[in-house]
Amino acid sequence: MSKTAIQINGLTKDFRIGMRGVKLRAVDEVSLSVADNEIFGLLGPNGCGKSTTMKIILGLLDPTRGDCSIYGIPSTSVKSRDDVGFLPEAPYFYRYLTGRELVKFYARICGVPKSEIEDRTQDVLKLVTMDEAAHRRVGTYSKGMLQRIGIAQAVVHDPRLVILDEPTAGVDPIGSAAIADMIRSLKERGKTVLLCSHLLAQVEGICDRVGIMNRGKLVLEGQVDDLLEKRDMRSLVVEHFPESAEAEIKAVLEKHGAKLVNVESPRISLDRLFLQHTDDGKVKGKTEKGGDA
Numbered sequence: 671m672s673k674t675a676i677q678i679n680g681l682t683k684d685f686r687i688g689m690r691g692v693k694l695r696a697v698d699e700v701s702l703s704v705a706d707n708e709i710f711g712l713l714g715p716n717g718c719g720k721s722t723t724m725k726i727i728l729g730l731l732d733p734t735r736g737d738c739s740i741y742g743i744p745s746t747s748v749k750s751r752d753d754v755g756f757l758p759e760a761p762y763f764y765r766y767l768t769g770r771e772l773v774k775f776y777a778r779i780c781g782v783p784k785s786e787i788e789d790r791t792q793d794v795l796k797l798v799t800m801d802e803a804a805h806r807r808v809g810t811y812s813k814g815m816l817q818r819i820g821i822a823q824a825v826v827h828d829p830r831l832v833i834l835d836e837p838t839a840g841v842d843p844i845g846s847a848a849i850a851d852m853i854r855s856l857k858e859r860g861k862t863v864l865l866c867s868h869l870l871a872q873v874e875g876i877c878d879r880v881g882i883m884n885r886g887k888l889v890l891e892g893q894v895d896d897l898l899e900k901r902d903m904r905s906l907v908v909e910h911f912p913e914s915a916e917a918e919i920k921a922v923l924e925k926h927g928a929k930l931v932n933v934e935s936p937r938i939s940l941d942r943l944f945l946q947h948t949d950d951g952k953v954k955g956k957t958e959k960g961g962d963a
């Protein structure tokens with residue numbers, strides 16, 4: 671079987687808008703490939719064409735030009751979706767079912783053998799840490815819980831490729847961190863994940879590679895580390911930095927042909943600070959070193 675999970679070639683999608691046949695180009699000559707067992711983030715601002723690209727990959731929309739395939743099978747074939755799980759951007763779930771009933775329902779319609787449905791459901795409820803709330807009706811779930819149960823339904827049939835459209839949209843940092851862990855554990859289970867988001871800080875720590883779209887075009891693509899690392903620079907973190915030594919340090923560096931560009935105090939992210947001071951962060955009321963906050 672193909673080692674490339676998703677292959678897209680010259681994908682273009684025009685929508686007809688308005689009465690006079692005016693066209694809007696939502697996706698413009700996009701080509702990219704997603705390798706097997708990779709977490710790929712498709713990023714970009716609102717309206718840049720991410721969801722349209724996903725819908726074409728899933729065979730929910732026909733492209734105007736170009737083609738795409740999933741594990742070597744053209745997206746136009748129903749067979750290409752046998753091994754795919756999908757969480758749409760705004761999923762609608764029947765609110766009177768419990769979480770467990772909902773996941774079982776999707777297991778049945780995705781063809782999970784009857785004898786395996788119970789175990790598979792329990793397994794994915796645990797994966798998304800919703801086993802304790804699985805007896806509650808979906809209509810009572812918070813946004814984060816809905817996203818988690820949405821991921822559970824997307825993976826209950828053990829698909830090889832999982833496509834998640836804005837999995838952390840509207841979810842607080844605690845919920846987002848849990849979803850990020852869940853996505854990483856999907857990779858550990860050998861899955862390929864394509865996720866779509868405009869929340870860049872959240873996907874930075876999850877994705878192996880990203881593609882950035884702008885106005886329908888894929889404007890940048892690569893390994894996250896390659897794109898973000900300034901390879902010709904180093905940061906030194908110094909405890910008890912002696913301000914008086916800065917000139918000396920600068921001179922030493924200059925002697926070696928280097929230049930001191932910046933001296934600043936390291937900062938933790940606001941996300942991390944939030945996690946440290948809220949119920950599900952492990953260190954509520956404590957600083958990182960264990961003292962009272």
Ligand SMILES: Nc1ncnc2c1ncn2[C@@H]1O[C@H](COP(=O)(O)OP(=O)(O)OP(=O)(O)O)[C@@H](O)[C@H]1O
Pocket residue numbers: 685686687694695696714715716717718719720721722723759868
């Ligand atoms: N069915 C449609 N008919 C007409 N225009 C559409 C249709 N679907 C999407 N578009 C337009 O195509 C462009 C790309 O939309 P798309 O939903 O793919 O963007 P997106 O990157 O997913 O945005 P967001 O981050 O807001 O979800 C937008 O200008 C949108 O208005």
